[in-house]
Amino acid sequence: MNDAADYAELHCLSNFSFLRAASHPEELVGRAAALGYRAIALTDECSLAGVVRAHAAARTQDIQLIIGSEFHLDDGLHLVLLAPDRRAYGRLSALISLARSQAKKGAYRLSREDLQDGLPGCLALMVVEPTTSPEAASWVAETFIGRAWVTCALRHDGHDRERLAHCQALGRRYRLPAVASGGVTMHRRGRRALRDTLQAIRQGSPVRRISGELSSNGEGHLRPRHTLTRLYPAEMLAESLRIARHCHFSLDELRYEYPEELIGEGHTPTSWLRELVEQGGRERWPEGMPERVRQAVEHELALIHELAYEPYFLTVHDIVAFARSRGILCQGRGSAANSAVCYCLGITSVDPVRSSLLFERFISRERREPPDIDVDFEHDRREEVIQYIYQKYGRHRAALAATVICYRPRSALRDVGKALGLETDQIERLTRTMQWWDGRHIAPERLREAGFDPDNAMIQRLLSLVHEIIGFPRHLSQHVGGFVISQGPLSELVPTEDAAMAGRSIIQWDKDDLETLGLLKVDCLALGMLSAIRRSFDLIEQHHGRRLGLADIPAEDPGVYDMLCRADTMGVFQVESRAQMAMLPRLRPRCFYDLVIEISIVRPGPIQGDMVHPYLRRRNGEEAIDYPSDAVRGVLERTLGVPIFQEQVMQLAIVAAGFSPGEADQLRRAMAAWKKRGGLGPFRERLLQGMAERGYSPAFAERLFEQICGFGEYGFPESHAASFALLVYVSAWIKHHYPAVFVCALLNSQPMGFYAPAQLVRDARAHGVEVRGVDVCESDWDCTLEHDPARPHQHALRLGMRLIRGLGETAAKRISTSRDQQGPFHDVATMARRAGLDRSHLRALADAGALSSLGGHRHQAWWQVLGVEANGPLLEQAPHQDSAHTLPAPSKADDLVSDYRSMGLTLGEHPMAFLRAHLQRRGYRPSSALSAVGHRRIARCAGLVINRQRPGAAGGVVFLTLEDESGSTNVVIWKDLAQRERSLVIGARLLGVVGIWERRGDVCHLVAGRLEDYSHLLGRLETRSRDFH
């Protein structure tokens, strides 16, 4: 029996060679280590997307990882290229980027010319088949002088002898050493069914139809060394080790190379950062930095210097400074708001004086991870920021992180089902049972319900393959806003490809990969409310002559807090959802910090329905507030002794259990993940012991630990809440003092928020704002404010043409420009001519009723519009003289239908008003009548479904909002009813609910007992609901 020779696998693909290989990088590395391989090379096809995962796996096992990639050139040559050192790696990465740029997304093209320079440093393995031409081997030998090998994979397909002979012959003839490799596409033989399935999916054909094209056996896996020893000549196996020894590159060598142009003349990164911080400090505190802040700044700068993160802060500062210079509102969020340095640099807006910051929540020595700053920008103008980054650094130095799109249960079922030859209806039926998928199985009863036999071999095969394929990558997509910026060409750090969106490029690694390698990333996110706020400021300046900024809003205005306590918050940031509207009258915020708490306290989880938060109980005086020590008081006093924020837990660990700040941060991270990893074990011991040492009772310590576990997943970072609380206050202030401005800005910033334009307009009217319809003689693209002579201090809202479906901004702008420059329009034909409108524009305007001042009612307007269309472009000079014709006017119901279809809202009567008589006969009174109903009495309500919510943690409960002509009603549908009436709950547009009315103070809702679908009464009326899960 031969000894098992040592071996290194040099040709191996993972599932990041999309739809070709059937194992995860981690599985391959793990298996190779278990088999005692010395090394394994991950050589995905024209890709390095999987190497970081392989690297993370290899770090924990005793095996060397070699980085490489395989290519099929356009003339058929099959090459594996390996990177033995950093420079070779850079060249390989650049080659991959080049190859991808030469083909459409998802594909690559490489020719011999591209390899002319021989890619100095890289090692080349030519894969030999019996049909490989000697000419190809000769070219390889000449191009990669001294660094080339021939290799072949022996796989018992009946041609091994020829293959090996040919390989050795070519090697001898062109003096290329022969090396053994596996051409591995899976880690175990048992994956061959999945591998075949992937091929079927890739070729778009069922497996049985391509059975002849599949691999004939499962040899393409990582094989035991003794098998390889029997199969390959000893020197070929030994050669693999020689090559492996030659390679010493590790991804750990990759360092983030910071852009250098950000540093001022004559400065180092450190000194420049300090300079900017001091400058910023002077702006924030003209009278001088307060002592507490000074201490925090020094502490932070020291830590930043120790960890060498200065350039990161400088990069983010530069981006934010650009945005401010253009008047783009932006704000840092998340843990970065814990940083005084960030506040001085203008990145965040949480004043260190007003809040207690915990810098280690943001950066800690122990974490050994780079900081992660997320900045929100106005969603409308974020693109400007992105283009600035591309422009400043160049597309070769800046790119977005990728997101790996993986197979989820539904998509897995569809693709595998098709590959196994199932019919479309069968797949459809099975997809519906996927809701019962628990990660491994579907309960047999569910399958039987759907008409499948759970014991059927085909079904079992299907489910087993689906289980394997879930989580497999399918393709790369661009991440929302995570940028990687480097000093040198980015493609030498990691391969770049074009994203689907034009003008964007992505790297082949995702966020997690970047984190694993310690590379820095800046997240440029979009926030709709920032756009709305900036628009409000512009409108206030334009119409009231007052220029405001985020920092100028008068603080602590009691009128604003009154409004918040009434839950009159439609449109206000973060507090407009149903859950928030239910909480506001109970918490009754009266100061800024109350808002910070309000945001954090309404979270999914145990705080639902009946359960009253302990904080509220204490605030309402129903429970005593006590602290076991002054230290604990210092941490929890601001939240009445109840831990609400992640930072508080960290601080408690520090002051009560003696954790260092860095260790406390580790505790926080463990808290977030403990359900998955199953154990705060070691922390529990330390916590209890630490607190015992400091004299806290075991009962208190246990209770605290329970609380930590309880909200571990849901606790909010205080800094994040504080950043958001500022926006809550500002938006509420604008709504309170300038309601017309507010709704105008919100409408112009759509889509955003919880409510559709129809509700925003209704709410505005309910607050006394006059709303005027879209009119080509008055409206702009955006909604605008108009003077109301009857009320000189109020403005009326003129709806803008952006609400009209099918018009488009360019056409709308032409209309308003023409009006501004050439005066009013007199008839439809002239307007069409002057603004260059085509038939689809005219029809859209007619449908919206926007031609009423020119063309009369809708039918009349259509007649005119059709007349203009018929003119054609050539008859510009001589409009056709039609005989005038009067058409009958549309009914109110017809107008309503058209309003909804065209704009999604109406200024006329609410649809429910038309149906009231009919519904009244069935016992449904308007929602305003419900205010007279007592607690726990039976009540009925019917209305349009405008919101649907099914929060995941609420246990299958569905929340609906019904709207009628007098207001809206919140409905709660418990799980059983929701499941029984599933199709109604999901699909009904007009719903009648009979149930129990529940009232607690100002908060009321209707608990559904029975549902009736009246959608058919709506006829052609199109309604839309905003649905959330």
Place this chain on the structure above:
Amino acid sequence: MLWLCIYLPHLPVESFGDAETGDRPLIISEAGAVIDCNRQACRHGIKIGMTPSAAHALAEDLRHHPRVIQNEQKRLEQLATWAGQFTARVSLDPPSGLLLEIGGSLRYFQGLEPLRQKIHQGLHRLGHRVMMGIAPTPTAAGLMARSGRQTPVMQRSELNHALASLPVDVLALDAKQSTALQGLGCHCIGDIRALPTAGALRRLGKALIHTLQKAHGERPDPRADWTPPAQFRSEMEFLEPITDVQQLYPGMAQLIEGLCADLRRRDAGVMRLRFTLAQQSSEALPFTLGLLRPGRDAAHMRLLLERRLERLSIKDGITGITLQAGRLYAMQGSNNRLDLITEDAVHEPSIAWEPLVETLDNRLGSDRVKTLALCAEHRPERAWQYIRPGSGQHQKAPLSSHQNRHTRTPADRPFWLLPQPQQLNCQQGQPVYNGALVLENGPERIESGWWDGGDIARDYYQARNSQGQRLWVFRERRGERSWYLHGIFA
């Protein structure tokens, strides 16, 4: 002139032979919406215009098929040919209508009502639901039929009144016209007619206004006559592969019915009915019915069919039937044509083996006349199959993705393959067959076939024994790891 329009509202469903058999609901969809459904589906509450997923939610065992316009067109043409028995002037009114000028036929069929009944019953036998419209102009007849107004309009003077209340969607409108009419508030034809003609022409287009004028008899409306093809051919497709031979009978009988109607029209007979049965995953199966004398008696043919079907066995699911008539003979007296071979050889200039095959078919049954072909499969026992002689041997060229370019041709294969692998005895761990075997080439490892329950995992070797026989043996990789003989090299 009096026109009768036959409108087939369920042609999409009915163009499949087995649409109404069984009790499974069926929907036909086009562009993501349901355009037709069978009766079962309607009972489940499925409606036209729904999305297929919505339909699935209403019926668990729903069948769903995309629309196949070619089938509908073919069916329409077949029906046009069939309708020739009622009048000489038949026109197609696609996608789902036929126009018959019946003014001249009323007397022959003894009145309008009897004629309508005959047409209705005939179509019913052929499996179609029909709406008919009768009017003095073809366009008006078409509009009436589509709107479901079955009261005949006999005089031109009645047209205005009859058409005024028809809703506008009986006109084949495109989306633009539809929205335009909606925008103008025109809901029925009368509303459109109320618009000033010049203005309407400019705005709604000539086509629409002219159509209305044609309907009202204000504009000539010539229609092209339908001429049936010279060679009879009709087809039927099934939604679900039919595995029970008996279930083929109704479909084939229907096709025969259509053939005989055509033959009557031409005053001809046939001796050969060439059916072709399309199979799910194999080549099409020819099935020919031979008559001893030219004929066109549907009942007689059906009897023959029944008897022949008893002898037919099908291995694969049948997805469709095509019927082509053989050569046409004038029906004059009876000619004794008993000697089939001579006749065919003289009159049909084709390759000599085809008639031989047909004769063998008729004598032995077509299920027993076969030839061999290769399939693309790794499992040796499935790498070949019997097929009907003459059916095109289409071996798909394998895709030339780079990894398939190299070794997709299997290694050497023996000439003879045993019907079942035969287990071999072993002596001292080596397999024996007429002497000890020496393993020469190998192993060729074949692990394939997991997808249909026939997974194999074997190591194949070429072996030679002391008698000089070259054998193809394999060893199971699983279980007992026994040795088997599978083939012999010639």
